[in-house]
Amino acid sequence: MSHSLERAEELYEAVNQLIRVHQFRDRDYICCHDVTVAQCYALETLVKRGPLRLQALADEMYLDKSTTSRVVDSLLRKKYVLKALDPSDQRAVQLSLTPSGEALHQKIxxxxxxxxxxxxxxxxxxxxxxxxxxxxxxxxxxxxxxxx
Amino acid sequence: MSHSLERAEELYEAVNQLIRVHQFRDRDYICCHDVTVAQCYALETLVKRGPLRLQALADEMYLDKSTTSRVVDSLLRKKYVLKALDPSDQRAVQLSLTPSGEALHQKIxxxxxxxxxxxxxxxxxxxxxxxxxxxxxxxxxxxxxxxx
DNA sequence: CCATTATAGTTGTCACTAACAACATACTTA
DNA sequence: TAAGTATGTTGTTAGTGACAACTATAATGG
Structure with a gap:
């Protein structure tokens, strides 16, 4: 039991270090491309999980829908994302990448x-x-x- | 060569997922303890790397010194960190945890x-x-x- | 069939994150 | 000692993230 706690501790440290290094790298490599890390992650998620509703995107990103709404806003302003109404539900939206969004994502x-x-x-x-x-x-x- | 790129791609994905999940967990488990994730990371770094100057702390955290200065400020206000002058250099400060900072870190x-x-x-x-x-x-x- | 309830997104607000630039101060070295 | 360098702080700006309040649309149930 105490062994398993030691293992947990070491793993926690190791993962933490890995996360720091990757976050730092992401700041470097993403932010020089006209989008932030969060915006890039939204692009990635939309590429991988196809067109999504806002709430679904928020779930995938482990973020609140309000936060997600604003991230999407910035991508809409930059024309990297398209917002279409869901014909079956007037409340909902379908989010997808524009061609230039696809291109940017590809590049990054x-x-x-x-x-x-x-x-x-x-x-x-x-x-x-x-x-x-x-x-x-x-x-x-x-x-x-x-x-x- | 193409094999190594595939591996790189898979690893990138896997690490990304791990990072998301850990970040989400951290938001949950740290922020209910009177400190934010960044503040907690500063506490951790000070525990592990001993008393540090501001710039050294910033380096460890992969952050700018100004950002770090403000994170430290919040910890000073909450009395979790102590700022002592470096006797050998009047510009520099030595940052360390207070007992209550130690206790909080221990708990988290x-x-x-x-x-x-x-x-x-x-x-x-x-x-x-x-x-x-x-x-x-x-x-x-x-x-x-x-x-x- | 309408009233209630639930769901989808948006907006207001607040605190924190993060960088860059400009600055004051203190050290260093030519 | 003057010029240059390093240490921290502060001003500013943009982005992150959550919670709550809100609008509008859907779904349910009496």
Missing amino acids: HQDLISEEALMIKNVAPEVVDGALTLIRQLTTAARDRLGS | HQDLISEEALMIKNVAPEVVDGALTLIRQLTTAARDRLGS
């Missing part, structure tokens, strides 16, 4: 992936594969825990 | 560790140990990359 995504590739270029492939599995497992565990 | 830290323990209670110990090594390796790789 590619930059970030290249950077990630450089970061792991000296790490053995098996090591990366292992980390992948485990990080996903941890994410699932955390998500389950929060959902409860 | 324990909460977070317990939560982390619950998250991994269904993950095999070897798996956690593996993740730990790999996450650290990735952090180091990322840090080296940014430092350059």
